[in-house]
Amino acid sequence: MFDSAEFLALRVLTSVLGCGIGWSCEVCGELPATRPLIFAANHPTDYDAWFALPAIRQRLGEWPALLAWPGLRKLPVLRKLEHFSRCPAIVVDHGNPVWPLAAKLKQGRSVYLTPEGASNSRLGAFHAGAALLSMRSGALIVPCRMDVDPGRFGLVRSFHFQEPVDPREASHLPFREGVAHLLARLRDSLVSTMPA
Numbered sequence: 001m002f003d004s005a006e007f008l009a010l011r012v013l014t015s016v017l018g019c020g021i022g023w024s025c026e027v028c029g030e031l032p033a034t035r036p037l038i039f040a041a042n043h044p045t046d047y048d049a050w051f052a053l054p055a056i057r058q059r060l061g062e063w064p065a066l067l068a069w070p071g072l073r074k075l076p077v078l079r080k081l082e083h084f085s086r087c088p089a090i091v092v093d094h095g096n097p098v099w100p101l102a103a104k105l106k107q108g109r110s111v112y113l114t115p116e117g118a119s120n121s122r123l124g125a126f127h128a129g130a131a132l133l134s135m136r137s138g139a140l141i142v143p144c145r146m147d148v149d150p151g152r153f154g155l156v157r158s159f160h161f162q163e164p165v166d167p168r169e170a171s172h173l174p175f176r177e178g179v180a181h182l183l184a185r186l187r188d189s190l191v192s193t194m195p196a
Helices: 005-016 049-060 070-074 074-087 098-106 129-137 175-191
Strands: 024-027 037-039 065-068 090-091 111-113 140-149 155-161
Touching: 037 049, 037 129, 049 111, 049 140, 049 155, 065 098, 098 111, 098 129, 111 129, 111 140, 129 140, 129 175, 140 175
Parallel strands: 024 155, 037 111, 037 140, 065 090, 065 111
Antiparallel strands: 140 155
């Protein structure tokens, strides 16, 4: 569980959403010892990152870099949460978002992204960014599954770290085929554990 004072910003969010102070989020699974890591999560709500980030920090010991789009900054609550959490957000308004994340990985910073791009209550189509980053950097992909509580405005009630996807699995393949292989492995990891 995470519910310490360090995550005051999350408490603010749950209060804003009218959910009271009885909310908590269960964090399940462990992380591999290697660093940096690529955290790739499903995207069930527009504000799920602010539940995912503390869960990752609890296991990782630091905030991962977050890929964000300019529209995120237009939401006052999320702007405040970003400020309170001190999470390094990479705001991309044009061009390929993979390269700023690749630079963070090269610096040894783990990164967080949602392969679906847009939020979706059901698992949507995946973009190749996480797999591409993994192939180029050699970093493991950690699939992350978030389960939400529909009765509480979609608040995340559990966050699960899955078995990592290792880019060495695809080292024998041509680059494009390797990216496709890792992307399929990532999606399969999330689909196989999703509640029916």
